[in-house]
Amino acid sequence: MKMLGIIFSNIYDNQLGRLTEHRAMASVPYGGRYRLIDFVLTNMVSSSITSVGVITKSNYQSLMDHLGNGSEWDLDRKTDGLYILPPFSSGQTTVYKGKLEALQGAVNFLEHAMPDYVVLSDTNIVMRIDYRDMLKAHIKSGADITMLTKNCSELDEDVIRDTIVRCDESGRINDVRILPTDADKEGDKMGLGVYIISKKLLMKIIDDSRSYGLTNFERDCIQRSKDIINIRSYNHEGSIVVIDNLNNYYKGNMALLDTKINRELFVKNGPVYTKTRDEVPAKYDEYAVVKNSLIADGCVVNGTVENSILFRGVKVKKGAKITNSIVMQDTVIGKDATIANAILDKEVKISDNKMIVGDKQYPTILAKGVTI
Numbered sequence: 001m002k003m004l005g006i007i008f009s010n011i012y013d014n015q016l017g018r019l020t021e022h023r024a025m026a027s028v029p030y031g032g033r034y035r036l037i038d039f040v041l042t043n044m045v046s047s048s049i050t051s052v053g054v055i056t057k058s059n060y061q062s063l064m065d066h067l068g069n070g071s072e073w074d075l076d077r078k079t080d081g082l083y084i085l086p087p088f089s090s091g092q093t094t095v096y097k098g099k100l101e102a103l104q105g106a107v108n109f110l111e112h113a114m115p116d117y118v119v120l121s122d123t124n125i126v127m128r129i130d131y132r133d134m135l136k137a138h139i140k141s142g143a144d145i146t147m148l149t150k151n152c153s154e155l156d157e158d159v160i161r162d163t164i165v166r167c168d169e170s171g172r173i174n175d176v177r178i179l180p181t182d183a184d185k186e187g188d189k190m191g192l193g194v195y196i197i198s199k200k201l202l203m204k205i206i207d208d209s210r211s212y213g214l215t216n217f218e219r220d221c222i223q224r225s226k227d228i229i230n231i232r233s234y235n236h237e238g239s240i241v242v243i244d245n246l247n248n249y250y251k252g253n254m255a256l257l258d259t260k261i262n263r264e265l266f267v268k269n270g271p272v273y274t275k276t277r278d279e280v281p282a283k284y285d286e287y288a289v290v291k292n293s294l295i296a297d298g299c300v301v302n303g304t305v306e307n308s309i310l311f312r313g314v315k316v317k318k319g320a321k322i323t324n325s326i327v328m329q330d331t332v333i334g335k336d337a338t339i340a341n342a343i344l345d346k347e348v349k350i351s352d353n354k355m356i357v358g359d360k361q362y363p364t365i366l367a368k369g370v371t372i
Contacts, residue, residue, distance in 0.1 A: 002115035003135060004199065005044040006106065007037065008099060010057035011193070012124045015245050018367045019345065024056065026123040027063040028243070029328050029346070031256050031265075032296040032309050035066055036123045036243065038274045039265075041073045046270060047131035049119065051080035053109045055102045057087055066275050073273050085109055098215035103206050110199060110206075118202050120217075122193030126241040126252065128269035131196070134234050138196045141171065143232040145201070147222065148194035150236050152184050156251070160244045163191035163218045165233060173231045176223040189233055191218065192240065201229075239264045250343060250363045253309050253326050257292055279312055287318050303333065317352075324360060328368075342366070 009026035019028055026037035037054070044052055052075060056063065069075075070082030085106050099120070103110075110118070117138075119131050129148070138146040149165060161183035166175040177183070183190070195217075197205075205221055214220035222231060239261050241252040256262050266272055279298030284290065289304040298313040303320035311329040316322060319336035326343045333339060334352035341358040345368040350356065354372050358364030366372065 001117055001135060001139065003047070003049050003117045003119050003131060003196070004110075004113045004115040005040075005049045005052035006103070006110075006118055006120050007040055007052065007054045008102060008120070008122050008193075009037065009054050009060065009063055011099070011122050012244065013057075013059075016243070016249060017246055018365050019246070019249065019343075020059070022059055022368060023062045024058070024060050026054070027060075027066055028249070029311060030126065030243075031253060032294045032311050033277075034272060034274045035063075036126065037063065037067070038272055039126050039128070040121050040123050041075075042270075042272045043127075043129050043131065044119065044121075045073045045075065045273070047119075047129075049131065050075070050077065051083075051113060051115065053083045053085045053106055055085045055106055057102070060084075060086070068275065072275050083109060098220075099217035100206065100209040100220060101215045103202070103217075104210055107203070107206060110203060113199065116199055118197055118199050120195045120197065120202075124243045125192050125194075126243065126265065127192070127236060127238060128265055128272075129194075129236060129238065134194075134196055137234050138232070141232050142230060143172075144197070144229040145222070145231045146196045146234050147173065147231060148192045148236055149189035149233045150192055150240060152188040152190055153186075155190060155242070156248075159190075159242045159248065161188075161190055162244075163193075163222070165189050165191060167233045171232045171234075173222075173226055173233055176218075176226050178219055178223060189235065191222075192236060196234075238269075241265075246343075246365065247361065247363075250326065254307070254324070256294060256309065257307060277312060285318075288316075311346075320350075325363075345370075348372070 009024045013020045013025045027035045075082035164177045164183045165173045282295045282299040285302035288301040291306045293305045294309045296312040301316045302318045303316040306323045308322045308325045313330040315332045317335045320333045322339045324341045328346045331348040333350045336353045337350045338355040342364040344366045347369045349371040
């Protein structure tokens with residue numbers, strides 16, 4: 001059975017503050033050379049999904065620049081391929097408020113798609129998964145909707161438990177709670193924002209949502225329909241990184257310095273595809289000292305970098321020291337400057353002898369293009 005992919009690129013935008021002021025959640029940089037959408041797209045194409053629609057809402061210029069024609073993910077095809085689904089494309093007069101309204105704008109794309117099943121996915125969770133295994137379980141169980149979940153007991157304490165489910169012995173979901181205060185009871189599972197559903201049923205849900213003014217997929221569909229249709233859980237056993245606020249974005253990047261997590265995301269399950277940028281290899285000058293860090297291509301390091309992630313094209317001048325920080329593309333760190341527990345967005349310029357110091361629990365954030 002073939003599958004169609006639908007990606008929601010703007011869900012959770014309001015939870016990353018300055019990082020999503022000028023970009024969609026899906027295009028937030030991650031891990032030195034990737035964007036969050038790279039992991040979702042890689043999972044889809046590795047699962048033999050050859051037609052993917054990316055639903056946008058706002059601030060999607062950088063996302064479009066990153067995706068291009070989809071060639072990096074082998075989605076530049078004469079048939080199928082990568083489709084950007086902008087707002088107002090189907091006659092809407094207002095920007096969508098939730099996933100159901102977003103799907104209403106994708107009706108034409110869905111109607112003309114050939115696959116029988118649809119994978120719906122957010123972009124705020126970094127993981128590797130083969131959706132073909134999930135589809136087999138979906139068909140075998142006779143489910144109407146299959147939700148990808150993770151045991152709450154395996155999540156970090158500060159991860160926001162937004163959609164929590166419980167299942168009976170067969171795996172059918174019989175309880176759904178939205179943002180509960182007691183989400184760590186034995187047997188609780190958190191929804192990971194990924195669903196498999198037949199195209200026929202999805203079209204009916206979209207039609208009903210338009211008729212009844214429904215907007216929220218989890219509350220208005222999953223929670224309300226759990227006793228009416230067969231909704232089942234498919235548990236993800238691998239590592240995940242949940243990006244649901246700025247602190248967890250910081251921790252999620254730092255987690256890549258853990259060899260086990262890094263190998264599971266980038267080696268064990270094959271490469272993660274992203275937009276290529278022709279750069280020379282990273283250069284380490286005479287005074288460079290680098291410990292336990294990820295350094296992307298194009299960087300020039302002539303200072304000290306410890307427990308940090310440097311994106312492409314970062315320049316660290318003599319005497320500068322960077323610790324426990326995320327430094328994004330084309331940022332320049334001046335001589336004898338100190339950066340600690342910080343997130344520096346793209347193209348930031350730190351002058352000589354300046355000091356930017358935050359706390360590991362509350363890192364300092366500098367917006368794109370700032371000069372200090």
